[in-house]
Amino acid sequence: MTQPTVGPRPSVFKRIMPQLVILAVALALNVAVFPEFFHIDFRNGRLFGNLIDVLNRGAPVALLCIGMTLVIATKGIDLSVGAVMAIAGAVAAATVVDGHSWGTALLAALLAGGLCGLWNGFLVAVLRIQPIVATLVLMVAGRGIAQLVTEGKILTFDNAGLINLGAGTIAGAPTPILIWLALGALVTFGVRRTALGMLIEAIGINERSSRLAGINSRVLLVCVYLVSGLCAALAGVIVAADIKGADANNAGLWLELDAILAVVIGGNSLLGGRFSIVASLLGALIIQSINSVILLSGLPPEFNLVIKALLILGILVIQSPRIGNYIYMLRASGPQPQPDPLVRQRPEKEAAQ
Amino acid sequence: MTFKTTLLASAIAIAPVAAFAADMTIGFSQIGSESGWRAAETTVTKQEAEKRGIDLKFADAQQKQENQIKAIRSFIAQGVDGILVAPVVATGWDEVLEEAADAEIPVVLLDRTIDADESLYLTAVTSDLVHEGRVAGEWLVNEMNGADCRIVELQGTTGSSPAIDRKNGFEQGIAGHGNLEIVRSQTGDFTRAQGKVVMESFLKAEGGENICALYAHNDDMAVGAIQAIKEAGLKPGEDIKIVAIDAVPDAHKAIAAGEMNATIELTPNMAGPALDALEAYLASGAMPAKWIQTESKLFTSADDNEAIFNMKKDLGY
Amino acid sequence: MTNISTSDRPVLHARGISKFFPGTIALDDVELRLMPGEVHALLGENGAGKSTLIKCLTGAYRRDAGVIMLDGTEVEPASTADSQRLGIGTVYQEVNLLPNLTVAENLFLGRQPMRGGFIARKRMNAEARAVLQDYGLEIDPAEPLTAYSVAIQQVIAIARAVEMSGKVLILDEPTASLDHDEVQLLFGVIRKLKKRGLSIVFITHFLDQVFDISDRATILRNGRVIGECVLAEVTQHDVVTMMLGRQLEARVKARDVGVAGKTLVEVEDLGKRGMIAPFSLDIREGEVVGLAGLLGSGRTETANLIFGVVPADQGKIMLRGQEIGVTNPRDAVAHRFALCPEDRKVDGIVGDLSVRDNIILALQARQGWMRPIPRAKVQEIAESYVRALDIRLASLDMPIRLLSGGNQQKALLARWLATNPDFLILDEPTRGIDVGAHAEIIALIEQLRADGMALLVASSELEELVAYSTRVIVLRDRKQVRELAGDEITPDNIINAIATEEVA
Structure with a gap:
């Protein structure tokens, strides 16, 4: 019914091209340090290989960056996602330890994450506190809340259903991979097939103008923080399920920074506006590929942070506006692109006057 | 000052009387509750105090030295008989310890030492991190009994002293045994999640069948790694021998289930030896050694891990 | 237009100055001639290009075209410091001196008298005292700047600019935050400097002050020079006319405002404390109501209040006889209101x-x-x-x-x-746009009116208002002062309504 019959949409492929190239380079680096990187076999009823690990281990950051992309598109930031992960993991673990089913635990965790998101949204949209400050509150307090839930220890559980969410497989594929792929598709579809995406971008670019155009920016802002909280809750459940325990001290620690980095590597501006969830997800995979290079290289761990920093610095430099301009200039000296049909069809002045 | 001295003198005078211990008040400034082990240490310290009929005044510093100094000052003001401190950092203690010395209140350091004149504290009760690593190494040497073994190592947080010392200790333990070789060593940040992630990469990079043993700097990482090994279709504890340090309840559980082979205890009971030393000093003025090393006990499948698990699980780990 | 009697060569002569910003032409072929020993007022509504011109002259902006001649030689100031060295000093409304330093230090900052590598403080204070006496100030230069009032600080800033530059002094709204006596103190200084042969560019919104102190004026509108005049030869009315413009006068003849239909929107006593006094107006279908008034008279505030951009704290809005609540733009849009705001960006x-x-x-x-x-x-x-x-x-x-x-x-x-929309509010629909688009938008407004839409148009372009308005409401000091209808609507009547007390 809503077939895009008229007018070429700016190509999605063109938008994510830089991220695809960088991901390809990152994967190539993996092959360089470990030639069998792409080897995948079927072992113990599950797909087994380094590429699967990248997809699987990238799940928490991938999930976080879905919500983070939307928040950043509104010119905001959500520093609390790591702490929300810890809360959600703790809540899920405590629920199954109490003897409830995994479904109940998942719902409880999502409820906790949703409440955290609403809290952030309330501070930002209603009280008008700057997002970085507003979400800092929960970033600091959230881990404490999680520790209260777990009573300061790693809350171990053995509920098979819950463990399946993090460590299980569906048709051989690790569940976390399927979860982030599904959620990424769902949210992308949700914002692009409704007008949400455009309205979010509008308030991120110019909230005053958007408000004057009749957009309910307050509700939209609360919504994006809510989505971010829910994504974080899901990530928290996965991480807890993966190790069969809720580790309030360490779950999601510093992952908010990785999520922000993924969004940035995805070419989304921290100043808000146009966003691409797909590009952010590629950013998450790029980060995980870099982690994989470090692990596979066998270098002493003292090099970890240096290598990661250098690779990310390289990526950001390549994406910087100045280098971008340079690449554009190089391209522009090639064959000229065809002008848009609209220009040629310019109609005569019409009877407006 | 003179009042204090009189008080102390009279206390010593009546020391042999059994009723004395019941009147003893000890202040304990704990770092916080950043890990399960720390929580267990707090629990055990309270238990030890109760066992001896000591009135324990507990202060949680929430990772801040200023809170610890504040707590120590308030202990001094309350005129406690002795102070236990688990110092959060190594420096900056001189002034407050001098105040304690002026008040003639003995101070015992738990679990970590500090950079200050030895005369400022009675003794320090700590484990020997290098020794722990060495015990792990020696266990593996015995276990392999000359067979070739390629070892992977999960280090603690890069640059932290437990990571450095436990690595060195293990290397000392296996030194001179050419059949043992550490083939991969990477940090797992002392966490279960990273332990699992890094073990996954070890299994792929080396091939699971080529790894004979895992040495993890703490049990949490080992527990994470066990899951990775299972997911790779191998049997932890059989296909890959696992030795780690800390002896947390989950490690005993894993050993009982045959998924782990050995763990070396970092005892949460630092307070026991500390209170022994304090009581002896207050009773008879007996000066303990400046460093009391806790036992680094090795637990293997030979022990009743099920029972130990049940005993330990409520300590707050 | 160039009826200047003096035949002297200008001290400062800027010709053909143009400056483009993305989407707008800020300055279009602007000329400014500053004669020796004159006070020259630079006039225009906000956005006319005054400050852009000053910034181009002092090197704060790079101009896109034009020549600047200083004493007959072409100069190319690359920065404000550079222009100071060349002889052009500038003093802004906000005194940009360092409040924590002493008066003398402020006066000599960057060129302190030195002795053996140290600042010769005594000598500096003595020199400062002497300099300030020339400006009629008997103050202790060793005191911190903040010990003195804004007016005195302003004079110190002028002294510093003159001592450092010495040829041309640009005063950008120096009187905006001064009271009457302080203004007189400042004018005393300006007159003294004028006698010393200094040339001064004076920018202000207060026309009284312009006529009080200035010899000639250059009037800018929409980035163009509208006229250069000797102030003794013109009235305030003339100046206001030039500032607000009457170039499209020919169109007035073609005024055809059609027949208005039923009343659509009635506003009763709508107001907000501290923003605009309560006002009432009604707008019918097929009618354009114009809002006229100088900058800051309340045009934009009126539009914003009706559209709910700022919620009113009293009064009500009726749509087709029914009271409606408009507390935010969303409400307004739901009732088929629309607002094109003044500040597009x-x-x-x-x-x-x-x-x-x-x-x-x-x-x-x-x-x-x-x-x-x-x-x-x-x-x-x-x-x-x-x-x-x-x-x-x-x-x-x-x-x-x-x-x-x-x-x-x-x-x-x-x-x-x-x-x-049923009701369209346009706030300055033609500001800062090129001539072609300008005419098209006016034609569109007329078309929409003919189609039966109700429009409220706020504009500082009087001829425009005259051309398309059915009625014109004149605002002054955030109050409605006059409503003009039918043949009363002429640029002169509007200007009279605006200027009667404004200029007096």
């Missing part, structure tokens, strides 16, 4: 979104995010308005910020026309 366009998305924005916001407008329909709407309004663009996908000012304005009009 801040309140209008969503710069990085495509032209297509900008056009569809208000309609989509009204429909809600759950009901996206199908892409084909979006394309159809956007294309039809691009054609109807002749919006010049390379592609509907290009970000709207890349369009010129006039095309941005047309796209914003398209955004609101797409919502099919």
Whole structure:
């Protein structure tokens, strides 16, 4: 019914091209340090290989960056996602330890994450506190809340259903991979097939103008923080399920920074506006590929942070506006692109006057 | 000052009387509750105090030295008989310890030492991190009994002293045994999640069948790694021998289930030896050694891990 | 226009100065002639280009075209420091001295008298005292600057600028925060400097002060020089006329405002404390009500209050006889109101979104995010308005910020026309846009009126208002002072209503 019959949409492929190239380079680096990187076999009823690990281990950051992309598109930031992960993991673990089913635990965790998101949204949209400050509150307090839930220890559980969410497989594929792929598709579809995406971008670019155009920016802002909280809750459940325990001290620690980095590597501006969830997800995979290079290289761990920093610095430099301009200039000296049909069809002045 | 001295003198005078211990008040400034082990240490310290009929005044510093100094000052003001401190950092203690010395209140350091004149504290009760690593190494040497073994190592947080010392200790333990070789060593940040992630990469990079043993700097990482090994279709504890340090309840559980082979205890009971030393000093003025090393006990499948698990699980780990 | 009697060579002669910003022409071939020993007022409404011109002269901006001659030689100031060295000193409304230093230190900062590598403090204070006496100030230069009033600080700033530069002094709204006596103190200093042969450019919004102190004036409007005059030969009325413009006078003859229909919107005693006094007005279908008044008279505030941009704290709005609540723009849009704001960049366009998305924005916001407008329909709407309004663009996908000012304005009009409004409020619809787009927008307003829409148009372009308004409401000091209808609507009547007390 809503077939895009008229007018070429700016190509999605063109938008994510830089991220695809960088991901390809990152994967190539993996092959360089470990030639069998792409080897995948079927072992113990599950797909087994380094590429699967990248997809699987990238799940928490991938999930976080879905919500983070939307928040950043509104010119905001959500520093609390790591702490929300810890809360959600703790809540899920405590629920199954109490003897409830995994479904109940998942719902409880999502409820906790949703409440955290609403809290952030309330501070930002209603009280008008700057997002970085507003979400800092929960970033600091959230881990404490999680520790209260777990009573300061790693809350171990053995509920098979819950463990399946993090460590299980569906048709051989690790569940976390399927979860982030599904959620990424769902949210992308949700914002692009409704007008949400455009309205979010509008308030991120110019909230005053958007408000004057009749957009309910307050509700939209609360919504994006809510989505971010829910994504974080899901990530928290996965991480807890993966190790069969809720580790309030360490779950999601510093992952908010990785999520922000993924969004940035995805070419989304921290100043808000146009966003691409797909590009952010590629950013998450790029980060995980870099982690994989470090692990596979066998270098002493003292090099970890240096290598990661250098690779990310390289990526950001390549994406910087100045280098971008340079690449554009190089391209522009090639064959000229065809002008848009609209220009040629310019109609005569019409009877407006 | 003179009042204090009189008080102390009279206390010593009546020391042999059994009723004395019941009147003893000890202040304990704990770092916080950043890990399960720390929580267990707090629990055990309270238990030890109760066992001896000591009135324990507990202060949680929430990772801040200023809170610890504040707590120590308030202990001094309350005129406690002795102070236990688990110092959060190594420096900056001189002034407050001098105040304690002026008040003639003995101070015992738990679990970590500090950079200050030895005369400022009675003794320090700590484990020997290098020794722990060495015990792990020696266990593996015995276990392999000359067979070739390629070892992977999960280090603690890069640059932290437990990571450095436990690595060195293990290397000392296996030194001179050419059949043992550490083939991969990477940090797992002392966490279960990273332990699992890094073990996954070890299994792929080396091939699971080529790894004979895992040495993890703490049990949490080992527990994470066990899951990775299972997911790779191998049997932890059989296909890959696992030795780690800390002896947390989950490690005993894993050993009982045959998924782990050995763990070396970092005892949460630092307070026991500390209170022994304090009581002896207050009773008879007996000066303990400046460093009391806790036992680094090795637990293997030979022990009743099920029972130990049940005993330990409520300590707050 | 150039009836200047003196035959001297100008001290400062700027010719053909042009400055372009993306989407607008800030200065278009501007000429400024500053004679020796004269006080020259630079006049114009906000946005006319006064400060842009000053910034080009002092090197704060790079101009895009034009020549600056100082004492007959061409100069090229690259920065404000550079222009100071050349002899052009500038003093701004906000005193930009260092409050924590002493008066003497401020006066000599960067060129302190030195002895053996140290500042010769005694000598510096003595020299400062002597300099300040020339300006009629008997103050202790060793005191910190903050010990003295803003007016004295202003004089110190002038002294510093004159001592460092010495040829041309530019005073950018120096009196804005001074009271009457302080203004006189400052004028005393200016007269003294004038006697010393210094040439002074004086910028202010207060016409009384202009006539009090200045010899000649250059009047700017929309980035162009409207006239240069000897102030002794003109009246305040003439100056206001030039500032507000009467170039389209010919159109007035063609005034045809049609027949208004039923009353659509009635505003009763709507007001907000501290923003605008309560006002009432009613607007009928097929009618354009013009809002006239100088800058800051309350035009924009009136528009914003009706549209709910700022919620009113008293009064009510009736739509077709029914009272409606308008507490935010969403309410207004729901009642088919529309507002094209004055500040296009801040309140209008969503710069990085495509032209297509900008056009569809208000309609989509009204429909809600759950009901996206199908892409084909979006394309159809956007294309039809691009054609109807002749919006010049390379592609509907290009970000709207890349369009010129006039095309941005047309796209914003398209955004609101797409919502099919009953009541359209336009705030300065023709500000800062090129002549062609200007005429098209006026034609569009007339067309919409003929189609039966109710319009409220705030504009500082009087001829425009005269051309299309059915009625004109004149605002002064945030109050309605006069309503003109029918043949009363002439530029002269509007100016008289604005200027009667404003200028007195």
